[in-house]
Amino acid sequence: MRRSPWATLAVLALAQFIVVLDVTIVNVALPDIQADLNFSADSLQWVINAYTLLFGGFLLLGGRMADLLGPPRVFIGGLVLFGVASMVAGLANSAEFLIGARAAQGLGGALLSPAALAILTVTFAHGRERNIAMGVWGGLAGLGGTLGVVAGGLLVDALSWQWIFFVNVPIVVVLIALIPVFVRDTRHNENRGRTFDTAGAVLSTAGLLAVVYGVVRSEPKGWGSGEVMFFLIAGVALLAAFVFVEARSKAPLVPLRLFRSRALSVSSGALALNGAGFLSMFFLTAIYLQQVRGDSALEAGVHFLPMGGAAIVAAVLASQLVQRLGTRTVQLSGAALSVIGLLLLSQADATGSYTTQLLPGLVIFGFGILGVGVPAQITAVSEVEHHEAGAASGVVNAMYQVGGALGLAIVTTLSITRTTEAIAAGVPQQQALVEGFQRGLLVAAGFAIANAVLTLASPQLQPDAEQIAEATVAA
Incomplete structure (x- = not known):
């Protein structure tokens, strides 16, 4: 049976x-979730x-599993887990239950x-059709966030x-x-002899969880408390173990040699800081709109739409301007716009x-957040071998998520402390x-300033349209 690639x-x-969608859809529901499940301010x-x-x-482990087991099998497995977890999240009757489901x-x-x-990259041949498909893929993903x-x-x-989770199940x-x-x-078949490197994924994620938990607990306990110091030290030790394991692995989850590239290292840092600013702004502003200004959840969502529209336009413009x-x-212009945007938001009152x-x-x-994201993705894969472009892009994408989580923990902790x-x-x-909202956004602006400084160390590239398309495919 012939399958339509567009289907x-x-x-x-x-x-x-x-x-x-599930990264952003939760934000406007946070006040209701907090009230129903008795979340504390720092645990929300x-x-x-x-x-x-x-x-x-x-x-990265998901990508490796797709290589070894076949993308459709991993795709189905991921979908099943995502769907079941969504159902469980909607049925959650305690904070711990919901966090586990998330x-x-x-x-x-x-x-x-x-x-x-x-699956997408092998379905479409390299060239115009794949570039169109990647444009649709990226556009719909961006639309999901908006x-x-x-x-x-x-x-x-x-x-x-509960229905922000239940809606995933029929889909x-x-x-x-x-x-x-x-x-x-x-x-x-040639991939069957390779290994998963599950240890790498577990060590890195456990280390990050410990560090973030330590940061979060610093608000009620204080930075010098035994509990906070234990989790911070444990997190650093686990991350050090991760580097040790990766350096000696025959099939590492993250090939450490990639970080010899200045372009990749700087881009990883830039995207981590970008994620920190974005998630922090979204979290704080969603709560501010509802708990301070008294918006309904729908009103708060509509108030975010102009930002999403600006980001979509910025993605198109940035691809041309590079x-x-x-x-x-x-990238420097994008970081500067992010700083200005966050400083303006920090002036809002009740x-x-x-x-x-x-x-x-x-x-x-x-405009600023995509002004950083697009050139950073292009730069990330500019100095690595073609066969490692996917791994390099996987690293920076993971850094964006991890940076966002760590940045959110820092910003939220300092915001709650001020309140x-x-x-x-x-x-x-x-x-x-x-x-508290104002202090949190000032800290987020500090991340954007750090991003601008870091960008000064980034190489200046002027890619052509084909190189931009290849970077997008790798991403």
Whole structure:
């Protein structure tokens, strides 16, 4: 039976759509989730971080498993896990239950996302058709992030927060039914002798979880407490063990030789800082809109739309501008716009107008975040061998997720600390929340400033259209 490649693309893009959707759809539901499940202010961020850490931590292992077992099998396995975890998340009756389900969702996404991309790259021949397919893939993924906040608002206001998870289940069922019809097996026999390097994935993810947990616990316990120091030291030790294992592995999850490339190292750092700024801004602003300004979940979602539209336009412009101005110039401009956007947002108070206090910052930040992301992805694969471009891009994509989780932990901790201090000093709760929001965004702006400084060390490249397309495919 002849399978239409465009029908295959539709199946794959829909799967990627829901994976990206689940990063943003949760944000506008956070106040309702906090109230129903009695989340503390410092633990609420784990609804986001459990997903992003597991997704980023196991992304490379998911790609390796797709190589060895065949992308369709891993794709189906990831979909099943994602669907079951979504159902469990919707049924959660405690904070711990929901965090565990979100972690399982992240693991499912880490399996299905690279497997879907592997299927796509062998379905379309190198050249114009593959570039069109990758454009559709990337566009729908971006659209998932933008529409997630609106879809989340609609579901929360019309039904309940549980439905932001339940909605995934029928989509997953339909996708699993369509896979045998539209997706062919692409496993290669020569990969059967390779290993998974599960130890690498477990050590890196456990280390990151320990570090993030230590940062989060610093707010109630203090940085010098035994509990905080234990988790920070344990996290560093686990990450050191990860480097030790990878350096001696015959089939490492992360080939450490890749980091000899200045372009890859700088791009990894840039995307980690980009993720830190983005997730922090999204988390803080979603709570500010609802708990300070009194927006409904749907209103909060709609208020994010201009930022999503700006990011989509920025992705198109950045792809064109790197050919004329060079990658470093565009990336530096994007970092500068991110700083400006975050500083503008940090000036918002409890009574100001959305149009004057929030909209300019959201739009400018939307342009900035993709102004960094597009050239950084191109630069990341510029100095590595062609056969390692996929691994290099996998590294920077994982760094984006991991940087986002760690940045969110730092920003949220400092934000909550400021709010707590203000309340203790007799400041009304509403104003105390505003002060915490403002400090958090100033810290996020600090990440963007660090990104601008780091970008100065990035090589200046002026890729042609084909090189940009190849970098996009690798991503």
